[in-house]
Amino acid sequence: MKSSHRVVASVFLAVAASGLGRTALAQGEGTTDPALQEAKVAFEEAQVLYTKDQFAEAAAKFLDAFDKKPFSSFLFNAAVAFEKGKELGKAVETFQRYLSVDPQARDAAEVKTRIDSLKALLAPPTAPGKAAPDVAVAPVLPAMATKGLVIIESKPAGANVYLNDTTQGVFATTPWQGSLDPKPVRLIFEAKGFKRETREINPRPDKVLELYIAMSEEHFLGWIEVVSNVPGAEVFIDRQEIGAIGRTPYTGHLKPGSHRLWVKRAGYETAQKDIEVQPGTATTHTINLEQVGYGTLNAGSKAGEGGTLFVDGAQACVLPCEQKLKPGDHALRVQKEDMEDYDGRLTVNRADYTTMDVSYSPKPGRGKAWAEAVLSAGFFAGGVFLGVKGNQVKDEIDKDIKDTTKLISTKDSRTTTGKLYYIGADVCFGLGLVTAALATWNFLESGPPSTATFKTTNTAGASPGKLGLAPMDVPHGAGLAATGRF
Amino acid sequence: MNTAKALTWAMLAAAGLAGCNPSSFNSALDQAPVVVFTPPGASTGSLFVLPLSPASEPGTTSAARMLVSRKDTAYLAVADFDTNGKVTLSEAYSADFGGTPVISAAARPDGTILLGTPSAGGGALPGGRVSTLSLSAAAGGGYDFFIQGGLQGGGAATRMGISVAAGNVTGPAAGDFVVVGDNTVHVVGPDGKTVLGSTSCLAVQLGSDDIYAYRPLAVGDLLLADGLDEIVLGAPGRVLFLQWDPASNSPVCPGPASPTSILTNAGIASFGASLAVADFDGDAHLDLAVGAPQDMVFVYFGPLDDPLHNYFGPPESAPAPVLIRNSTISGFGSSLASYQVPGQKMAQLLVADPHGTADAGRPAAGRALLYAVTPASAVVTAVFFDSNEDADPGKFGEVIGGLMFNTGLCVPGGPVQIVPWASNGVDLLTFFNYPTTTLPAAMDPRCFSLKP
Numbered sequence: 025m026k027s028s029h030r031v032v033a034s035v036f037l038a039v040a041a042s043g044l045g046r047t048a049l050a051q052g053e054g055t056t057d058p059a060l061q062e063a064k065v066a067f068e069e070a071q072v073l074y075t076k077d078q079f080a081e082a083a084a085k086f087l088d089a090f091d092k093k094p095f096s097s098f099l100f101n102a103a104v105a106f107e108k109g110k111e112l113g114k115a116v117e118t119f120q121r122y123l124s125v126d127p128q129a130r131d132a133a134e135v136k137t138r139i140d141s142l143k144a145l146l147a148p149p150t151a152p153g154k155a156a157p158d159v160a161v162a163p164v165l166p167a168m169a170t171k172g173l174v175i176i177e178s179k180p181a182g183a184n185v186y187l188n189d190t191t192q193g194v195f196a197t198t199p200w201q202g203s204l205d206p207k208p209v210r211l212i213f214e215a216k217g218f219k220r221e222t223r224e225i226n227p228r229p230d231k232v233l234e235l236y237i238a239m240s241e242e243h244f245l246g247w248i249e250v251v252s253n254v255p256g257a258e259v260f261i262d263r264q265e266i267g268a269i270g271r272t273p274y275t276g277h278l279k280p281g282s283h284r285l286w287v288k289r290a291g292y293e294t295a296q297k298d299i300e301v302q303p304g305t306a307t308t309h310t311i312n313l314e315q316v317g318y319g320t321l322n323a324g325s326k327a328g329e330g331g332t333l334f335v336d337g338a339q340a341c342v343l344p345c346e347q348k349l350k351p352g353d354h355a356l357r358v359q360k361e362d363m364e365d366y367d368g369r370l371t372v373n374r375a376d377y378t379t380m381d382v383s384y385s386p387k388p389g390r391g392k393a394w395a396e397a398v399l400s401a402g403f404f405a406g407g408v409f410l411g412v413k414g415n416q417v418k419d420e421i422d423k424d425i426k427d428t429t430k431l432i433s434t435k436d437s438r439t440t441t442g443k444l445y446y447i448g449a450d451v452c453f454g455l456g457l458v459t460a461a462l463a464t465w466n467f468l469e470s471g472p473p474s475t476a477t478f479k480t481t482n483t484a485g486a487s488p489g490k491l492g493l494a495p496m497d498v499p500h501g502a503g504l505a506a507t508g509r510f
Numbered sequence: 511m512n513t514a515k516a517l518t519w520a521m522l523a524a525a526g527l528a529g530c531n532p533s534s535f536n537s538a539l540d541q542a543p544v545v546v547f548t549p550p551g552a553s554t555g556s557l558f559v560l561p562l563s564p565a566s567e568p569g570t571t572s573a574a575r576m577l578v579s580r581k582d583t584a585y586l587a588v589a590d591f592d593t594n595g596k597v598t599l600s601e602a603y604s605a606d607f608g609g610t611p612v613i614s615a616a617a618r619p620d621g622t623i624l625l626g627t628p629s630a631g632g633g634a635l636p637g638g639r640v641s642t643l644s645l646s647a648a649a650g651g652g653y654d655f656f657i658q659g660g661l662q663g664g665g666a667a668t669r670m671g672i673s674v675a676a677g678n679v680t681g682p683a684a685g686d687f688v689v690v691g692d693n694t695v696h697v698v699g700p701d702g703k704t705v706l707g708s709t710s711c712l713a714v715q716l717g718s719d720d721i722y723a724y725r726p727l728a729v730g731d732l733l734l735a736d737g738l739d740e741i742v743l744g745a746p747g748r749v750l751f752l753q754w755d756p757a758s759n760s761p762v763c764p765g766p767a768s769p770t771s772i773l774t775n776a777g778i779a780s781f782g783a784s785l786a787v788a789d790f791d792g793d794a795h796l797d798l799a800v801g802a803p804q805d806m807v808f809v810y811f812g813p814l815d816d817p818l819h820n821y822f823g824p825p826e827s828a829p830a831p832v833l834i835r836n837s838t839i840s841g842f843g844s845s846l847a848s849y850q851v852p853g854q855k856m857a858q859l860l861v862a863d864p865h866g867t868a869d870a871g872r873p874a875a876g877r878a879l880l881y882a883v884t885p886a887s888a889v890v891t892a893v894f895f896d897s898n899e900d901a902d903p904g905k906f907g908e909v910i911g912g913l914m915f916n917t918g919l920c921v922p923g924g925p926v927q928i929v930p931w932a933s934n935g936v937d938l939l940t941f942f943n944y945p946t947t948t949l950p951a952a953m954d955p956r957c958f959s960l961k962p
Contacts, residue, residue, distance in 0.1 A: 411530045418538055425542050428943045430869070431897045433544035435937060439535040449530040457520060 063092035064232060067173075070101065071230045074170060079109030083118070086170075096126035097203050100135070101170040107142065116142045130202075141165050171203035172229040178213055178237040186212035198237070203227070213237050219304075245277040246301035250285060253312040257289035272311075287311045290320055291375035291483020318348045319372035320483075321380060323358070328382035328476075331360035343382065351376075358382050358474065366474035378480040385474045393466035396459045403456030407449045414445030540594065541958060543943035544897065547589065547597040548936060555582035557933040559909050560615040560623070562588070564916035564926060567647045573955075574915040574929065577623065577643075578938065579612035586612050586625070588645060588653050593919045593957035595942055600652035607641055607657050616676040616687060621645065624660065624687045624702045626671025637663030638670035640689050642702040660702030661689055666710065668692045675741075677729030679754045679761070680706050682737035690725045695741060695752060695761055707754065711763035712743070730787035730796045733770050733815045742798065744782035749773040749800055770815050770822045775831070778802045780843075788848030788857035790883040799859050799883075800831075801843030807834040807861050809883050834881060834888045840865035840874065841904065847911040849880060851928050858891065859883050860930060862907025868895035876906030878932045880946075892946045896934055905934040913940055920957035927955040 070085030083105035090098035103118035119139045123132055142165070176185060178198035185196040188210045196202070198213070204227040213221040218239035227233055250259050251273045258268035262283055270276065272287060280303040287295045292313035299309055323333050324343030331343040334357040340347045343358065349372045358366040363384040370378065417438050424432045549557065560577040574591040584604035589597050607625055614626030621644065628638035639662035645653045663670030670691040678684045679697050686706055689696040696708040726744025733740050733751060741752040741761055751771045752761035764771035775781045784801030791797060795812035802808060808831040814821045819829045836842035845862035859881040868875035872895075880892040896906050910932045917924030931940045943954040954960075 407530070414530055418535065421538050421542075425539070428543045429945050431544050431895060431941065431944060432539065432542045433546040433897050433939055434539040434542045435546035435548075435898055436539055436542065437898055437900060439538055442535045442538070443532040446530040446532040446535065450532065453530070460520070 057093075059092050063089045063095070063098070066092060067098065067232065070105070071170070074101075074105055074108075077108075079105045080111065083109065083111070083114070087118075094125065095173060095201060096122055096129060097171045097173050099125055100129075100131075100203075103135075104168050104170050107138075107165075107168065112142045112146050116146070138165070138168065170229055172206060172227050173201065173232045174204050174225070174227050175199075175201040175232065175234040176211070176237075177235070178215070178239060180215055180218070180239065183213045183215035183218070183237070183239060186214070188212075190214070203229075211235070213239060215239055217241065246280050246303055247306035248274075248276060248278050248299065248301060249306070249308040250274040250287065251308060251310050252287050252289075252295075254287075254289045254292055257287045257292070257313055260286040260288065285309060285311065287313060289313055289483065290377040291316055315375050316348075317374060318350055319374060319376035319378065321347045321349050321356075321370065321372070321378050323347060323380045323382070325381045328358070328380075328384070331358040331363070331366075331382055331384070333358055356380075356476075358476065360384055360474075362387055364471050364474045366476050368476055370478065373482060375483050376480050377483045378478055380476050380478050382474060382476045385472045388466070388469050388471045390467060393463045393469075396463035396466060400456045400459035400463055403452045403459060407452030407456055410445045410449035410452060414442045414449055417442035417445060540596075541956075543941065543954070545591070545595045545597060545940045545942060546898075546937050547599070549578050549580060549585060549587055549589070549599060549938070550601075551580040551583045551585045554936070555580040556908055556935040557581070557938060558613055558615065559911060559931070559933055559938060560617060561911050561913050561931075562617055562623075562645075563619070563621070564914055565590075565647070570647070571919065573917070573919050573957075574913050576913060576931075576938075577615055577617075579615070579625075581611050581613045584609050584611055586655075589938070590652075591913070591915065591940070595940065595956045598652070600648070602655040602657070606655060607643075608639065608659075610636075614671055614673045615643075616674045618676045618685055618687075618700065620685070620700075622700055622702075624674045624676065624689070624698075625657070626674045626689065628663075628669035628671045628691070630671075631663065635668040635692070637665070637668055638672070638691060639663060640671045640674060640687070640698070640702050642700075658702070661696060661698050661705060663691055667694045670694070670696075673725040673727040675727050675729040677739035677741075678731075678737070679729065679739050679741060680756075680759075688727065688729055688741050690727055690743065695743070697741075697754070697761065707758075707760035709752065709761045709763050711765075712750075726782060726785045728785040728787045728798070730798075732787065732796050732798055732812050735795070735813050742785055742787065744785050744800070747774060747777065747779050747781050749782045749785065749798070773798075773800070773810070773814075773821060775800070775802065775808055778806070780804070781808070784844060784846040784862075786846035786848045786859060788850055788859070789855070790848075790857050790859055791885060792855035792857075794855075797883075799846050799848075799861075801846050801861070803841050803844040804839040805836040805842045807843040807846065807859070808832070809834065809859070809888065811885050832883060832885060832888055834859075834861065834883070836863060836866065838866065842866065845907050845910050849912045849928060849930060852926050856882065856884075859888075860910045860912070860932075862910050862932070864904045864907050868901075868906070869897070872899075874903045875901055876903055876934070878907040878910050878930070880930065890947060892930070892944050892952070894930055894932055894939075894941050894944060896932075896937075896939055901934055902936075905936070907932050908935045909933040915942075915955045917955045917960060920955070920960040924955075924960070927953070929955060 066085050066089035070082045070089060073082035073085060083102045086098050086102035086105060099118055099122040103115050103122055106118055107115035116139050119135050123135055176198055181198055183198045184194045185198060187195040190212055206227050206229050208224060208226045211223045211225060218241055221237050221239055225233060225235060255272055257272045259270045259272060259274040260268050264286055278301045280301050283299050283301060285297045285299060293316050295311045295313050297309060297311050323345055328343045333340045333343060336355050351372050351374050353369060353371050356368050356370050364387055366382055421438055424430045558579045558581055562575045562577055564574055565572040571592050572590040573593045576589050578589050579586045586607055587599045587601040589599050591597055608627050608630045610627045610629040612625045612627055615623055617623045623643040625641045625643050629636045630639045631637040640660040642658045642660055644656040648654045661670060668691060671689055673690045675688045677688060679688060680686050685700050687698050687702060689698055693712050694708055694710045695712060697706040698704055699706055728742040729739045731737060731739050738754050743750045750764045755762045762768050781802040782800055783803055786799040787796050789796055790809060791811055797812050798810040800808045810821055810831045821828050841864040843861055844864060847860040849858040849860050861879050863879060864876045865874045866877040867873045868877050877893055877895040879890050882889045882891050912928040913931050915927045915929045917927050929940055929942055931938060942956055944952055946952055
């Protein structure tokens with residue numbers, strides 16, 4: 025039965041359907057329609073009057089309510105009130121109006137029979153002396169009560185409504201308004217692509233019951249549980265780069281569909297598994313880890329960041345980083361610009377997990393060395409200059425010796441000048457050599473070596489228990505999760 | 511990388527150090543044309559220098575030598591020049607020659623040397639004395655000095671030995687010495703002690719002008735051509751000639767009785783300040799050069815008493831000497847020396863010009879000039895100077911002369927070559943190589959230039 029009308033109800037029922045915290049509400053529709061409010065008030069006043077046997081007033085209020093909201097039930101109740109008030113003609117007229125408004129009403133046949141019965145009562149009495157026909161017995165009308173009003177709406181509209189079970193077929197299609205027998209009834213809602221919903225209601229003849237159903241889409245989350253032979257292993261879903269979403273044993277919702285799981289734990293080979301999640305299902309996935317055949321070096325804290333790790337002479341990675349190492353003894357070196365190298369050795373066992381915190385020692389400043397180098401260069405330049413000057417003096421002397429007109433003597437004072445030039449040059453070269461040596465020394469000078477602290481745990485063994493709180497990020501939500509490692 | 515840099519620096523430094531060896535300048539001037547050496551002593555002292563004949567000892571490496579003394583201190587040494595001109599000084603003990611300065615000396619061809627020490631005896635007017643010196647090669651190199659005291663002054667004979675000379679005054683081959691004091695002239699024998707004759711008539715003749723404090727003295731057969739040398743003394747404004755008188759066994763004192771005893775020249779006060787005797791024109795007669803500083807030198811060509819050219823005759827009839835006149839008043843002629851290159855007939859004249867222009871840009875630094883003089887001309891053949899910038903003006907040429915360098919040590923059979931030298935009072939400069947003008951270029955006699 026479909027109706028374009030709404031019946032004012034005294035009860036407003038909001039039904040929320042929630043999948044994972046998502047709530048669908050229907051509220052305020054009955055209160056936001058002024059006509060429905062007025063109809064509701066008139067209906068309730070009519071019911072009060074009816075119970076007080078003030079049937080004429082009650083019938084008038086029902087009609088008044090119908091005028092506000094043209095629900096056919098209001099006409100039926102008005103007809104019943106007229107009949108109770110012995111206004112059979114108005115009762116017939118109002119029943120007929122009821123049928124005209126709702127010709128498909130479930131009780132249409134019964135109302136027609138009632139109309140006939142009432143018309144018979146209204147027929148003129150037979151003439152005296154004339155024997156009444158055999159059938160002319162005044163009919164006895166069964167009692168007829170007023171109806172309540174049930175208004176059913178859904179999201180999406182068009183959902184099939186079943187009563188008690190689906191085997192009886194579709195009772196109605198939303199939106200629907202009408203009367204139901206005043207007894208508990210189970211309503212089943214179905215719509216394509218949406219999850220079936222079931223609601224229990226108890227209709228009353230003196231109340232308006234409004235029911236709103238927000239249906240959940242059928243592809244809803246599935247529930248998974250990931251367990252491993254190694255408790256506390258990190259669980260990654262679909263994307264490792266966003267980090268672990270929890271540790272084994274892990275439980276949580278997942279969107280239906282295909283997903284990839286990784287389970288990791290230091291000292292164990294990373295395990296991977298592809299799973300299929302069905303909506304509304306709960307599945308347990310057991311992923312066992314195998315112990316690794318190598319040790320792991322977790323190199324570098326924040327302080328060590330930027331250094332380059334060399335293992336056995338080969339460049340491995342840039343800190344901070346993790347490096348798998350074969351069991352055995354390894355030579356480690358960490359180099360960082362402007363810092364002294366760290367050199368050390370590490371013995372690695374299978375499944376060892378070693379953290380290395382490097383503490384860099386800065387290299388001594390080279391400013392002094394550069395200054396000495398510049399000074400040295402200056403001395404050398406000065407030495408070259410003075411040497412050239414000395415050579416010039418010597419050349420000049422040699423030239424003048426050959427030129428006998430100048431009568432150069434063995435006491436020529438230029439030899440003193442030349443010697444001074446050479447001595448100056450030698451002093452400069454000597455100082456240059458000394459400062460160059462100092463510069464070289466200071467260039468080669470190194471500060472205290474960088475150091476590193478190591479902490480090794482064998483991840484194949486029992487790990488210390490640990491309790492704590494960890495942030496948890498799940499699809500469509502976030503929160504805190506209590507974690508425990510034992 | 512740093513090690514490579516260090517090595518580069520080290521090599522650069524080593525190369526620099528090796529290439530800038532200051533001692534390399536020690537030999538830079540080994541072949542300088544002028545060899546200079548400075549005898550020890552006061553830096554302001556004046557030198558007296560007597561060139562000696564080359565050493566004749568077998569195996570000697572001494573190519574030339576000279577006696578060097580300081581006039582202001584008791585220093586006496588023989589300077590040996592090796593074949594490359596390097597000088598080694600062999601010094602005598604001052605006590606051996608009296609501990610007073612040797613300011614004059616003369617050498618005989620036989621090697622005997624007479625030393626004049628006029629301040630010997632001490633006091634304001636010391637008597638002075640002369641000593642003979644013989645040299646012999648020392649076992650460890652250098653020389654041994656054998657000094658024997660000679661004539662000694664005293665009384666009126668003061669400052670004996672102001673100047674000495676060797677000659678043949680008393681006979682053609684007498685080999686005597688002339689010793690001059692303040693007022694006396696003695697002729698002594700080769701032993702320097704035996705007085706052969708003397709005169710004391712010079713008190714009036716010699717003046718006391720400072721420029722004659724060291725009496726200019728020369729000895730030569732300038733008069734009479736008799737084989738006897740005259741004693742020639744420079745005096746203010748004149749030149750005195752003392753001839754030996756065999757009759758009285760004494761030099762004849764200049765005076766009216768001796769018409770050829772005094773040579774004057776137009777009243778020039780400085781005439782006679784320096785003397786040099788040599789055969790400048792090559793006519794086998796000795797000639798006399800007389801300095802008249804500040805700017806003149808007169809050359810008288812012998813024989814001076816030639817009847818046709820008698821310089822002692824009346825002025826109007828006496829020949830005019832050759833005048834060498836300098837263009838500047840610069841002490842020109844304050845010292846004279848003759849310069850006789852072996853094998854050449856003509857001697858040359860060395861004239862000091864102590865305030866003359868040395869070379870371009872150094873006016874008044876001093877120089878010496880070598881002249882080829884004939885009765886017709888006087889040509890400058892070479893100019894010598896001290897190239898040192900720190901040479902004191904007015905000093906160069908205080909003593910000048912020629913060094914006998916034996917090139918036979920470099921080239922077998924090589925001659926003795928005369929090398930001009932000059933003193934500036936402190937240093938002694940020997941000019942082994944120098945440019946000449948008219949004569950063939952002087953050949954550097956040192957071995958490094960003679961040997962291929």
